[in-house]
Amino acid sequence: MAGGGLRLFLGGDVMLGRGVDQILPHPGDPALWERSVSDARTYVRLAEQKNGVIPAPVGFDWPWGDALGLLDRFAPDVRMVNLETSVTTSDRAEPGKAVHYRMNPGNLPALTIAEPDVCSIANNHILDFGAGGLAETLEVVGRAGLRTVGAGLTVADALRPAVVTIGSRRVIVFSFGTASSGVPTYWSATTSRPGVAFLPDLSDDTAADVAARVRALKRPGDLAVLSVHWGSNWGYDVPSSHRRFADRVIRGGIDLVYGHSSHHPRPIEICRDRLVLYGCGDLIDDYEGIAGYEQHRDDLRMLYFVTLDPAGRLADLRMAVLQASRMRLRPARPEDREWTCRTLDRVSRRYGTRLTVAQDGMLRLKTA
Template sequence: MHHDKDGIQIAFTGDVMLGRLVNNVLSFDRYTYVWCDTLQMMRETDLSLINLECVISSKGREWKKTWKPFHFHADPDAIEVLKTVSIDYVSLANNHTLDYESEALIEMLKLLEKNKIAYSGAGRNLQEAMSPAILQAKKVKVGIVSLTDNQPEWEAKPDSPGVNFIPLILENDYDNRLEECIKDAKIRSDIVVVACHIGPHFREVPSRAYINFAHHIIDLGADVYWGHSNHMPQGIEIYKNKLIMYDCGDFIDDYAIDPDYRNDLSFLFLVNLTKNNVKEIELVPIKISEFKACTAPPWDADFIIQRMVNQCKILGTDTVIKNRRLFISIK
């Protein structure tokens, strides 16, 4: 899929979790291993954006102030895994960023800064957590806001570290916060992306509240809504000629596979856009096997494509299948 000379292509993924068993693989100095054959595809795009579903740090101790079933961290070395595939940006507003408390978070922020990988959604204080990342590719400036409705106890405060917490039901001052985040990104960029780690897990279809939330984000000025948290992809909606990817699923992890939901299957989402608008999206079927993200074999690709076609249909989105890839055009 070629884009026009002024256009750019951005790769979006769902959750990338480099802790636990994945971290053991990395200890063999195999930084390219987890990317399998998506490595080349991601390197060829103008920007690659992921949700980083763990903390990269050797510091801190397990979060115990509130109950959490899982704590994910990867060794500092895992930063090389991101660099080897030229990841440009990581979304940090999620339910694992503070798994090892703020000491580990701050070490990770320093690592990202030192290695020139942009981030948003978490910070040393509320202002940092709200602040968008601004990336430039060719002549297009992309502003990325990141937020989560998970772990309210991790909310960043004016003088303490944490995440950009924004609940699904926008009460109190949260609507103003959301508006401020998007406005800030809009002033500084051509295209605004909002990364949202919200909602429960394993829902085939986004709930009404979730749909309203995504629409509201577009109404506030975003061009792309980028959801993750569900552990399986949800449909794509074109709303007011803007792109809503309700959920991008999981991309790299060591999770148990649910045979009904098939959380080991997802997509690499390749989005073509210009300074003014999103043009087309291409979905490449991906299968997680042995902790790596590989192009899905034909039968798995057909399964996940068919499921996505149905999920899109529910949202009124037309899709085209070509060579075991799925295409959606924006008029």
């Protein structure tokens, strides 16, 4: 806590399953149900073909690489990620899905080593192994002392926000998934079915419902974060419905909109002095050797370090650019930081936000 404000770390999708799980000390069953890939070790070989041999088994810190040092240096009060994988040994893959992610519970230290305070799980992979896989995920992650938000065995559990207490203040995190990110509508938690906290749409009525939940819990001095899994995997356009929804929930009491789902960072907007991240991109995954979207440079990963003032207004935003190589995060080269800055500056300026590379190599908001 600095000067009465709060410092937060926000990371995008953390996908420790499939190929990443295979290089860790306790790899699970590598079987997959994908159309063209039946063995998770294929993704390891693809990454090695691109960037070199991975010395498996690697330590639990390997996937995070240099991100861990940056986290320690910034010393956030609250750390948040979107955990986009089931933590289960189940082989009951959800029928009809093209891709399934699971990590062996024995590899959970690869998550806990980053010390996340909140793991959002309202996403399109948390029920890849059905209600049983979700139940095991909740049990394993909870036993490790980590907070999850956005899915549960009952609708009340799924809708219950995570609360992190920092001194005398609270950070309240609400988490929801949407169909636009690939969350099946039947994954929505109900009174009789486990599932995710699901937004049926981004209408004004839905925004008003979220705002009512915020007002029911938020007390003076609290900060409220909305974690939302929305939008397509690729591209920089932000639908007008996303912008309107962000504005409505901010007016209703949300202090920060933390969006994810896209495989690369999307535009940034400051709405009513509050930060809106429309897409944080992937943080950890096994996509390294997969071709097809090179123009988006999804090998470049972002760490978002946010400082909010006591009223919830954005006081500072710093972004570190890392690169995935051999399924490990390392500092991006200066030219890659510049490319990321130019790209995010170009796609964000239409929303009134400009970016620059600071002397320390971090991306910062450009001041007038």
